[in-house]
Amino acid sequence: MARLGLLAVTIAALALFSSVDAGAQGKPGADKLYILNCGEGVAGDVSRWSPGVDVGKSMDFVDNCYLIHHTQGWLLWDTGVPDAVANMPDGQAPADPRSVHWRRPKTLISQLDQLGVKPADIKFVAISHTHGDHIGNVEMFPQAMLLVQKAEYEWPGPNNTPRFKPEHPVKTIQGDSDVFGDGTVRIIATPGHTPGHQSLLVTLPHAGTIILSGDAAHFKSNWENRRVPSLNTDKDQTLASMQRIADLMKGEGAQFWINHDKAQRDTLKMAPEFYD
Numbered sequence: 209m210a211r212l213g214l215l216a217v218t219i220a221a222l223a224l225f226s227s228v229d230a231g232a233q234g235k236p237g238a239d240k241l242y243i244l245n246c247g248e249g250v251a252g253d254v255s256r257w258s259p260g261v262d263v264g265k266s267m268d269f270v271d272n273c274y275l276i277h278h279t280q281g282w283l284l285w286d287t288g289v290p291d292a293v294a295n296m297p298d299g300q301a302p303a304d305p306r307s308v309h310w311r312r313p314k315t316l317i318s319q320l321d322q323l324g325v326k327p328a329d330i331k332f333v334a335i336s337h338t339h340g341d342h343i344g345n346v347e348m349f350p351q352a353m354l355l356v357q358k359a360e361y362e363w364p365g366p367n368n369t370p371r372f373k374p375e376h377p378v379k380t381i382q383g384d385s386d387v388f389g390d391g392t393v394r395i396i397a398t399p400g401h402t403p404g405h406q407s408l409l410v411t412l413p414h415a416g417t418i419i420l421s422g423d424a425a426h427f428k429s430n431w432e433n434r435r436v437p438s439l440n441t442d443k444d445q446t447l448a449s450m451q452r453i454a455d456l457m458k459g460e461g462a463q464f465w466i467n468h469d470k471a472q473r474d475t476l477k478m479a480p481e482f483y484d
């Protein structure tokens with residue numbers, strides 16, 4: 209009898225677990241997040257990002273793109289350094305030697321291909337901001353809806369040129385935006401690095417809530433010490449955005465993934481592995 213009782217409990221427990229699992233898998237929302245290698249580089253002088261600190265020291269940078277699967281479609285967060293840099297034997301040297309010398313060990317297209325995702329499958333391309341290491345492959349997705357802050361979209365580029373092709377489909381955002389309407393992929397306005405900088409909150413069934421920084425902070429010590437790079441367009445806005453992120457982390461129990469932080473990124477799973 210005792211054995212039969214145990215068996216019954218076991219069956220009940222298994223049934224419970226499988227129904228919970230089926231519920232999680234069948235539930236609408238974001239269910240996979242892949243980290244893609246979108247560049248590797250060396251900053252000539254890291255004090256460009258941390259004024260007065262580590263002057264003249266170089267630092268390794270990484271550059272990530274993040275591919276998110278939602279039951280309503282794929283969203284790509286940032287597009288990285290241009291794939292064409294993969295064909296440059298010495299990488300892309302910056303105009304300012306203190307800035308980042310980027311290389312492209314893997315193309316974005318090859319990493320999407322490995323996952324069986326075609327550029328035409330991408331529904332949304334959301335862009336943290338319009339610096340070259342984040343918008344390098346936007347035109348690989350001419351049909352995808354761009355999700356960009358209005359302030360960034362209208363920010364005049366060099367020589368007053370537009371920052372995106374005028375014919376590229378775009379949804380300009382003012383403030384925050386719940387992309388799929390279910391709270392699992394949320395754009396939050398975090399201006400300061402550029403006029404329309406934004407970050408992304410992704411809530412996954414098992415991994416929980418993750419905040420993707422964009423360049424709200426470039427690496428951990430800058431984040432912890434609230435340091436503002438000299439190239440940022442607005443210092444006060446940058447500090448307010450960092451505080452906003454800190455409040456969200458606390459309120460939502462969220463992790464904070466800093467795009468260019470190599471030490472942190474080296475602790476995370478890269479595609480084809482994923483978070484769910």
Ligand SMILES: [Zn+2]
Pocket residue numbers: 339341342423468
């Ligand atoms: Zn950047």
